[in-house]
Amino acid sequence: MAAITSSSFGHYSHAIVRGIPASLPAAALRIENQGEVNLENARREHAVYVETLKKLGLHVHELAADEQFPDCVFVEDAAVVVGGTALITRPGAPSRRKEVEVVKSVLEDLHLNVVEMQDESATLDGGDVLFTGKEIFVGMSKRTNQRGAEILADTFKDYAVSKIPVTDRLHLKTICGAAGPNVIVIGTGEAPQKVLKTMQQMSDYRYEKLTVPDDVAANCIYFNIPGKGNVLIHCAQEEFPESAKVFQKLKDYTLIPVPNSELAKVDGGLTCLSILINKSTEI
C-alpha cells in the first residue's frame, strides 16, 4: 500500500532471470579482456544464483537464453522496475536492443505499469540505475545518455532521480550497490569515490557507506524478507576475500555469498542477472 515508503525497499515477490547463451564467451561485450569465460562454470554459478533467489521465496521466471543475444543473461539492463512501474529500457549497446522484448512481455504479464522508452535518441541500461529505496541515481555511462536519464526521471515521478557521471566503468552499479534502505556500498577506487561524492552532493538523504576494497565487489543485492529480515547477496569470499570480510561487519544481516567469477569477466555483476519485482507493492 505504501507506495513510496522506503520500508518496502527490499521486498520482492518475483524475479526474472535468463539463461546464458553459448555465444556469450565469444561474443559478449566487454570493456577489456579479463580472460576467457568458461561457459560451464558460468552456468553453474548462474544456477546457484537462481537457486538462491528461489530459496528466498521469490517466484523466479526463467527465460530461455537466446543465442542471438550473447549478453542476454544480464536481464537487469532491459528494464527498471520500481514499485508497480516498469520502464523498458533502450540499451546503450545496439546489439542488445531487442533483448527487451521478451522481458517486456513478462512484465506485462505481471500486470506492472509498463512504460516504454520511445525516444530513439535515448539510451539507458538498467545497470546504471541504483535505487536506494528513497531515490534513484542514474549513472551517465557509455550506455546511458542524458535523454535516457530524463525519461527515467519522468517515469518514476515519486522519486528524485539524480544523474551521476560514471567514467571508466561499464555501469554505475558496477561499482556500487545498496545494502539496505540506508546503506550504500562503494569501492575504494578513484572512480567509485568520485561517484560517491557526487551522490552525496545530490542526495537529500544521508546514507551510511560501506567501503569495500574491491570496487566491483560493491555490487550486491539487498532483500528484506518477511521472517528473515535483512538479507544480502554479495560477492564470494574466494573471489574477494577482503571485501567479503567487510560485508561480514554488517549486523543483523543474513549474508549469502554467491560466486560470480565467470560472468565478472564480461563485466557482469550480481545485480545484472535479475530483475526483481514486488507485486505486493502493486496496489
Place this chain on the structure above:
Amino acid sequence: MTTEGDTGVEVQKETEKSDEQPASPSHQQSPQSTSSSLENREERADSSGDQHQDTEAQSPPQGGGSPAGTPPSSKSSPSSDKKERNPSGGKGISRFLPSWRKKQRSQSQTSEEDAGKEEPAPVKEEETTADKDQNVKLEEEVVKSEEPKEEVDKQEKHSVSGSEAQPAREDGKEEKSDEKATDIKEDKVDSDEKIEPEEAKRETKEVQTVHTRMEKSPKKTPKKVKTVPCRVVLLDGTEYPCEIEKRSKGQVLFDKVCAHLNLLEKDYFGLTYRDSTDQKNWLDLIKDIKKQIRNYPWQFAFNVKFYPPDPSQLTEDITRYLLCLQLRQDIASGRLPCSFVTHALLGSYTLQAELGDYSADDQRLESISEFQFAPNQTKELEDKIMELHKTHRGLTPAMADSQFLENAKKLSMYGVDLHHAKDSEAVDIMLGVCANGLLIYKDRLRINRFAWPKILKISYKRSNFYIKIRPGETEHFESTIGFKLPSHRAAKRLWKVCVEHHTFFRLLSPEQPPKAKFLTLGSKFRYSGRTQAQTRQASTLIDRPAPYFERTSSKRISRSLDGPNTLPYAKKLDADLPEEFRPSEVTEWDGIKEMLRTLTIAPELSAADEDLIRDSTFDQPVSVNEVKPSASEPVLRDEKRSEELLSQPPELELHKETKNIADQAEETTTGSADNIVKISDENQKPEVKKKAEDLPLETVVNVETEGMPKLIPGGEKEVKQLAPQGEVCGRKDSTSSSDSSNESEGEEGGEYHTQTKLAENTIKEEEENEDMTQNEEPGKSPRTDTIQGTRAILVNSENVLNKELVFQNEVQEKMEDLMDKQVKKTEQHQKEEHPQVNGVMLHHETDDSIHIIQYTEPPVVKTEMVTISDASQKNEIATKEVPILHTETKTITYEAAETDGGGDNEPAMLLSAQTITSESISTTTTTHITKTVKGGISETRIEKRIVITGDADIDHDEALAQAIKEAKEQHPDMSVTRVVVHKETELTEEGED
C-alpha cells in the same frame, strides 16, 4: 498602483500609466466593473493621487530627510497636502524606518490596548472574536498613522460587514461621499502637477514633502480611510472578499485571511498575487500592499509558502488540512508530479477525508470523476482510488489527512519551488528551492543540488542569479555559479524565495535586514517572519480546543479549475505552475540581449587563505571588533550630540538613498515617537553635487573628532566627488527619483549571505556538507577536513588580534609625541564591490586638493561569467563572456587636514603590513594595516575598506556613521582622518521589465 516612489522610475511610471490606466478597469474584477463610472473615475484618480503622494513621500530629496527641526517654511502646495497627507504623513514617516524598526514601533504603540495580542498569547481572543481581532490588527497598522482608532474601527466594521455580500465599495462610498469632493479635487491637483515637466514637479515636491511632513506628523487628524476591496482565493477554491485599507501592509490582509480561516500556525502560509507577466509573487507582509501589486487588481491567493518537511509536527489539524488542500491543488495541477500508484493512494485518502468510509451504495461515489486527483485522470485511476478507499475504513478525516501528508511529503518534488532558468550554455533548466537547499533540474532529472550549508552567498544582478559555493574538500576556491533567469524580476523573485527558504528552514531566528551595516546597494530584502523553529516553538503554546472546520469537497476545486469563469484566478495559478518542468513560453526573455552584455559577477575566486579568514568571521563573530574597548560610544550617547547630528541632514547626504539615523537617535534620545528624525538623501544628482559642495560636511567631522578632539583640527575637509558617468544604480539616480521602497524593481541586485554571523543561529543539522556517515574506517572524511580548516582559521584570527593589540600599544606610546603632528591616519574606504578596471580609485591617492569634484569616464568593468550548473562539469569553469558593465561611480572624500599626508616626499620605511578581510552579511571589510617609520616617527595607518553590495535602499548615511563609529570603537586612540565614500552603481538600461 505605485512604484516605490522611485523618482527615477517615475518617468516610466508615467508612461506606464498612460498605457495601463485605460486598461485598468478591465483588470479590476467584477465588483469594480459593476460600480459606477464615477466611482471608477475616482478610483483611478485616487490611485494616481496616491501614486503621486508616494512619490513625494519617498523622493525625499533632501527633504524627506529633513529632520524634525527643519522649518516648514517653503511648503508650497500645502492645501492638498494638509488634507490627505496626514494619514500618509504618519505612514510616510514610518516608511523611512527600516522594517524591523517599524514593527517594533507598532508593537510598542499598541501595547497598551492589545498587549499580548501579538503572538501566541492572543489565542483566546482571536478565537472568540475574529472581527475584533481584525480590528486590532488593523489598528496596529493604523495607529502608526496616528489616526483615531474609532474612525478606524468604524471603517473596518463597515468593510467587514459590507464585504460579505458585496465586495464593492458601496458602503465606503456613501460614507465617504463628503470626502469625495476633496479627493477629487486633490487628485486634480496632483494630476495637474503630473503634467508638469518632471523637473519642476520634483522641485516642488522636495520642498513640500519634507517640510509638510515634519509639521504634520505629530498631529492627529481624523482620517478618511480609503479601503479597497480585495479578493482572496482560498485553498478550497472559494473566494474570500474583504475590504482593506488602501495603505495597509500585507500583514493586515494576511492576518485577516488567517482569522477568517481560524488558522494559528500561519507562518507556513502566504499570499500571492500576479504581476503583469502573470507570474506569481509573494506578498511581502511588512510592506504596503499597494506598492507591491501596483496596478494589478487586488486579488490574491492564499497558499502554502513553506512546506513543512514533516507535517506530523504541525500542531493543529486545521493546519494539516490546509496543507492537504494545497497539495491536492499541487497534485491536480501537475506541479507536484507523482506516479500512478501515488496518485491513487493520495486520492483514496482524499476520498476518505472528505467522504468518510467507503460505502458501495454511496451516491457520492458516482461523482468521483468530479474530483480532480491528477492532471490526467483516467477511469483506471478512479477505479484504483475507489479500490483503495475501501481499505481506509475507520480513518477519521484528520487521520486520512495525516496519511495523505505522510505519503505526499516523500515525493521528491514536495515543497520544491521551481523557477525557469538557463545555464551557461543557454540550456533550459529548472532551479528548485526547497527546505534543504537549491536543486537544479534538467527536465525532471536532477543534475545538481546545493544544500544550504554549501551555499555561502546568494545574489542576483539583473536577470542573473548567483550562488557562491563553499569550496569542497579538495577545492581551494569558492566557486560562483551563475544562472540566467528570464528577467530581472524573475531573478529577484528567485533570490527572495531563496532568502526566505534559507531563513525559514535553516535559521533559528530571522536575521535583521542589513540595516545599519554600511552602505549597501541592492535589495535589502530579508525574511522577516518567524522561522520554522520559531513557529514550532510558538505552536507548542497553542492551547485551544481543536477548532471546528468544514472540509470542502475537492470536487469544488476541480470544478473551479475546469470552469473557465468561476475562478479565473485559481486557474491562472495553475497555469504558471512549472508543471512537468516544461519551460513555459518565455515572454520574458526579451531582456536577454541586454543580459548578455551585462553578465557580471563579482570575482569570487579569492585566494585560499583569504577565504580562511573570511570563514573565520562566520565561525567567530567576535573577531577583531569586539575585543577592542569601545570608547567612542559617548559620541552617540550624547543626546545633544546626536540631535545635532540628526539635524544636519544635508551634510550627510552622500547618496541617494533614504536614510534614517533614527535608529541611533532612538537609542540615545528619549525617542518620542513623533520625533522621528530622518535624514534622507538626495537622488537628484545636481542636488547632490550642490550639497556636497556647499555643505561642509561637518556632521561627519564631528563624529570623527568627537573622540579625538585634539588630533583633529575640525573644519577642513576635502570633498571629492567623482561623478558618475553612466547612470547608476540606475535610473533612480539619474532620474532623481528616490526609491525608498524595498520593493523597487529598480534594484539591480541583491546579496544574501547564508552564513549568519551568529553561528548558533543556524540549525544544527548534521552537516549536510559531506555526509553519509562512514560505517567504518574513519579515513579521510570531508568532515575532518572542514574542522581542520576551521581550526586554522581560528588561529589565524587570534594572530590578528594579537597584532592589533600590539600595534595599539605602540600607538599609544607615540601618542604624546605626535599629538600635534597627527600622523595617524585612518582611512575608510567604502565602495561598491564591483571590480574596477579603469576605475576611479582616487581615494587611494593622497591627493590633498580640497573641494575638488572630479568627473571620470565611465569605467569599463571587465567581468567574467562563471557558470557551472552541472555537477558533472563542476570543475570546468567557463569564462568566456566578458561583458561590459556600465557603471556610475561617485566618490566623496572627507578628509581631516593633516600635516603629513602622503604628500611629503620623505621616504618612509615600511615596518609591517597586514591585510585582514572579513565578510559579513552584505559587507566585505578589508583592513589594511601598515606601519611605517618616517623621520623617526612611526606611523600606523589603518585603511579599512568596506564594500557593501546590495540594494539601492540603503541608509548610506547611517552606514557611514556606523562605519565611522565602529572604526572609532576599534581604534579609540586613533583618529579618523579620512573618509572616502565611493559609490558605484551599475547602469540600468532595463526598463520596468
